[in-house]
């Protein structure tokens with residue numbers, strides 16, 4: 001469903017993405033792991049269209065999207081989880097998700113009568129909140145949600161745009177063990193229904209969820225394989241997992 005071919009991105013003399021070729025099949029949860037500064041965020045930013053690669057190609061559904069802007073990729077079904085900075089703290093969870101639905105639909109709601117417009121936005125917004133387990137928190141202002149619930153809200157906002165593939169950048173960041181476990185369950189529920197690319201430092205979560213793992217070091221892919229294959233790969237253990245892998 002998503003493929004990169006020899007993707008390269010440099011920042012001055014630093015090679016942040018070094019000839020990365022990835023292939024992510026439909027319905028699969030594919031994790032990208034690697035030490036700090038390995039280039040994970042830079043990679044996801046290129047996939048989402050926020051950063052232009054210097055070289056290489058990105059194909060989504062067989063179509064070359066390398067030069068498509070963010071909103072055209074989103075319209076094609078490739079969605080990056082919203083960052084907390086794009087959440088309006090004083091708006092309720094439902095209002096935030098409804099805004100994401102509206103932003104995705106563009107101007108097509110402008111001519112609707114208010115009541116039907118509100119229902120057309122709130123219906124899908126409610127559905128997305130249910131999917132992430134925030135159904136009963138719809139009326140709560142975003143600023144009053146717990147940290148974990150705010151991350152769930154970001155995912156609901158991405159789901160509200162009707163994507164087929166989700167790009168998730170560290171959804172467990174800053175979470176305690178209980179919130180992290182809830183997020184793992186949430187992602188397990190989204191798996192298969194959506195194709196997911198997950199960047200995550202929490203190795204327990206990665207090994208519990210991923211069908212396929214790619215390891216990046218200094219911008220380059222050093223290994224790609226199943227969780228069992230990656231866990232026992234001598235180069236990965238040397239370069240990254242170390243004693244973490246047991």
Ligand SMILES: Nc1ncnc2c1ncn2[C@@H]1O[C@H](COP(=O)(O)OP(=O)(O)OP(=O)(O)O)[C@@H](O)[C@H]1O
Pocket residue numbers: 011014016034035036037038039040041042043
């Ligand atoms: N806009 C930028 N300008 C210059 N250098 C950058 C820029 N963005 C990232 N870098 C550098 O590119 C390298 C890769 O960074 P990136 O944030 O993609 O790594 P990461 O794997 O996501 O790290 P982390 O796990 O810490 O989030 C780092 O050395 C970083 O300092």
